[in-house]
Amino acid sequence: HCKVRPKYHDGKSTHPYCSRTCANASKANGNNNGNANGYPANGNGQTPQRGITMPGAFNNTAPIVGNCSTPGCQLPVYKDSNGNPGKYCSKSHKSCVPESSWFSDHRFSRKGCIACRKSEKSGKTNFCTACEVSVMRNAPGIIEIAEENETFKIVSQQFKRSWRHTTTCPKVRAIYKIVSAKQILDKYNAYRDSVEARGNFTAVNRPPGNENRRWHGTRRKCTLGDKGCTTLCPDPQCSLCCIVRTSFDLAQFGKKTSWGRFGPGIYTSSTSSKANDYSSTDSSSPWNAMLLNKVVVGKGYKILHDNPSLAAPPPGYDSVLAEVGGSLNYDELVVYSNDAVRPSYLVMYE
Structure with a gap:
């Protein structure tokens, strides 16, 4: 049979x-x-x-x-x-x-479009051509990534490998792709292109603008990211939904902490466990939330000791790289422009 x-x-x-x-x-x-x-x-x-x-x-x-x-x-x-x-x-x-065979469906579920999970991705995006049009029309928002998809594995591995505290790394429960509105992405791309034009980073096999991925922990007042919950809440005090909706805003600096080691900037880290220190949930959710962001590093100014008087990188630099060995036990990357950073993935963990 x-x-x-x-x-x-x-x-x-x-x-x-x-x-x-x-x-x-x-x-x-x-x-x-x-x-x-x-x-x-x-x-x-x-x-x-x-x-x-x-x-x-x-x-x-x-x-x-x-x-x-x-x-x-x-x-x-x-x-x-x-x-x-x-x-x-x-x-x-x-x-x-259906005409699409098991093998085709299985292959696309691993490497294909994260939305329909049926078609090939378009270029370097996470979506096929048809889904990309649809998700951008409905942006901003989040789309859950299937656990068998290679993007899920790449992001979860980065989370685990960059957990450098002595505590046990928690289990990743869900990962979502953050879809920003076109005008938000356009501003970021324009900023990245301007930094690339000055630094010519691609000539030394670096990404345009020396773009890197960094973690950021923030406050969540709702259940966004919990099982079946993909709707952004309207609470202006929910930092997570505000960042997903309109990206980072320097005007919010200092509202959670009264100061910054390197002045009023947007702080991220390559260490997921450090970002976890700043992640909080003001709801009954059993999970925590963390953002993985793309950041235009450009030419980074390396620093070992606190300098809260900074309001921008020193002349000729695009960001501040706070390294381990002086005031810090774990690294920090600070940018001073809203357009230098965009949220890319939402990671839910225990």
Whole structure:
């Protein structure tokens, strides 16, 4: 039995196959090297119990080459009078599955568009062409990334590897792509391009504007990011939703802490556990929230000791790189322009 359609029942008894086509195809293949019930034998020549998923049938591997593309069917594909193989064992199986095969769907769920999870990504974006138009039309907002998607794995690995405190790194529960409005992104891109024009960082194999990804912890007053919750709250005191909606704002500096080691700037870190120190949740949510941001570092001014009088990087520099060894146990990156940073991912963790 192919395990896709139910076995045929004539009102008195249940037959081993869903149809004559399926039965004939199985017989032509010698019962698929299995047994009278049409179940393929396992590696030991034994027949598996009903309900057990066989290797190559469902979630773990692609369909076997030369076999029907219908998920779960192990029968050989149909061949025309010239011996040219098709994709399915029969017309009935061709009609009961979509044109996209299991292998295609599985591949796209791992590397494809994070929205529809069906199509190829467009360029360096996280979306296919159709979804990109749709999500930008509805921006700002967040879109959950499937755990099997490679982007989820890359972001979660960065979170774990950059947890440098002695405490145990918490488990990542969900990751969302933050979709900013076009005008917000345009300002960031223009700033990055201007920094790149001055520094020519791509000439030394760095990203344009020496763009890097850095963590930021902030206050959350709602349940954004919890299971099934993707709607931004209207509370102006919810820093998380405000940042997702309109990005960072230097005017908010000092409202949570009365000072900054390196003056009024936007602070991020390559250390996720440091950002965790500034993450807070004023709700009953069981999870914490952290932002992974893209930051235009440009030419960074390295510093070891506090300098709260700074209001901008020294002339000729684009940011301040506070390094470990002086006043700090963990690094900080400070920029002094709203357009030098944009939130990119929302990470939910225990």
